[in-house]
Amino acid sequence: MASSTNTPIGGSRIVILTEGKTDPLTAKTANVMLRCRGEDVVAVLDSTQKGKTAQELLGVGGDTPIVGSLDEVEKPDTLLIGVATAGGKIPAEWRALCLDAVKRGMSIVSGMHQFLSDDAEIVAAAAEAGVTIHDVRKNNEKDVATRLDLTDDCFRVLTIGQDCSVGKMLSALEISRGLERKGVDSKFVATGQTGIMVEGDGLPIDCVVSDFVNGACEKLVRQNLSREVMIVEGQATITHPRFSAVSLGLLHGTNPHAMIYVYEAGRETMRGMDYLPLPSHKSVIDAYEHMAAFGNPAKVIAIAMNSRKLSDAEAEAERERMRAEFGLPIADPIRHGTDELTDAILAAKNARS
Template identity: 55%
Template sequence: MAVEQSGRRLAILTEGHTEPVTGKTASSVLRYRPEEVVALIDGTQAGRTAHELLGVGGETPIVATLAECKGANALMIGIAPSGGRIPPAWKAIILDALNQGMDVVSGLHEFISNDPAFVAAAAKSGATITDVRKNNENEVAHRLNIREECLRIHTVGQDCCVGKMLAAIELTNAMKARGHDAKFVASGQTGIMIEGDGVPIDCVVADFVNGAIEKQILAHQHHEMLFIEGQGSLAHPKYSAVTLGLLHGCAPHGMIMCYEAARPATHGMEYVPLTSLAKLVEVYEVMANLMGPSKVIGVAMNSRRLDDDQAEVEREKVRAELGLPVCDVIRHGSDELVEAVLAMRPQLVAR
């Protein structure tokens, strides 16, 4: 899946959901492509700024209507809700954008391009509809012609929505800043919207999940290192299948464990307790090693619920418990994890 990014000026629709979890698509695009965003549309928060509600995006305004997004040439659906349905009240806004000739970009499971009214409006105005999750992946994995000299690092999680994409992007950018040839491999709709390519792994037919991410590895293994975005968690009752297929398809040399400090229970299933990090490190390593030598080499802590002092206490606790480098890549920077990745290079060459 490729997403055209040249010259786009985005109005991002987050109506009623301008917060970091459900609104993570908007938040992430604002973090990594702020120059493309004209405004967020949320009538419940009009007059405020993106930074006030999302902690990113600076003074990007939040407005009540599409008409206030002057200069925008595309409407992006800025939420990633469980189930991925289009909120019914949003359909009129989407239709208005298409009637005006604005492109529409959506990462929802419910495809804009499956609605005859939307398709007719786009055809009449010349607008383009991009359903990021729509795909025709139909290849199984083969485990052939994989260049082992390309270091593969995979972000895995204690739960969903803990920052696996963010950690992978931050590590990619940090490696590039140090002069390394690194590539972020997106496996979800938001990552694809940011990177411009990737595969929407949670919308691939089950038999082809492993093959779809393997195809991404083969396409990008001319780089020195790949940072593959994780999805879900092996311990999440809803999403463990896609997590395992992704893990086996990318066959990582190393993994970064991602979690959110002070999260009380499994996301979206508050009656399910979280599995401990120590247990998950063990489980991820066992499952990954079915495909080849692999280990967890560091921990990316999402400490948004903690203040600075609490974050340091948590960081030292997890370091002591797991014997691994731990950092919040936003609060602390990613240097500890960068060094852990670079330490794998001699081991890889020696294999």
């Protein structure tokens, strides 16, 4: 895990709630928690998939069981909502599950836009049980950007994407770990709910009032300027009709020195808007580099490929095709490791020195 002096959110016996939604895209929070904090996860709660394992459904998590009820779990201490739904709404039927967990003495961790800490009954039950409700996206950011005091001592890298849910956060985590293995003082900077749950700090940029997004991003940068390198988790993409605002605010607020482009091989349409074709890789990269030039003239220096849908042979063919098209280092951080990506970062950093 990327180094942090902070404590990851949630206890050491976490049950992840994915009821009826246990698939790699919808349950992306569950997927990353199992990959990065698997030692703290004791079960996944989905009564529609009871008896299976996390590995079978999510491709990660080994034999972590899928259970149908909290009765099946010994001494759970946290219920963590492990999905990302449209608009961040908590399914109505999950409220009873959350209330039951609180009454059992479990804390709740939620990364949704709908805040459980605004539910009077759940709050009262939590107070009686002596447990906490942690709405990870809740914030009170009120600062605008200034572009002041953003020194170049810490080399800033932002992961950007062709679409939502392509692996920007996981790539940032793995790249930061890879840099640490090379002896670099690297910091993974979380900007979304799942990254915050793993790292223990960060800001939920997509839940900040729009005027203050850039300022919140600058705040994250200033908090980490003592590090040698920071790898900032990207959000959505500036070409997505729904979420482009937060993506552009993140780009201008962090003012990166370099960018890593992330995409999922085989995806053809916009996440959540399947009637819209994805723009070409070149057009997205060109758009990001054009908009970045209003601050640091950051370039895409490497490509992180999500090849989960491909066989080994197909992944290698795709890797070579993209290398030929863009002339950049390219690797799937999970399948291939991060050496090509981290070497590109260190080369770009040294070129600035």
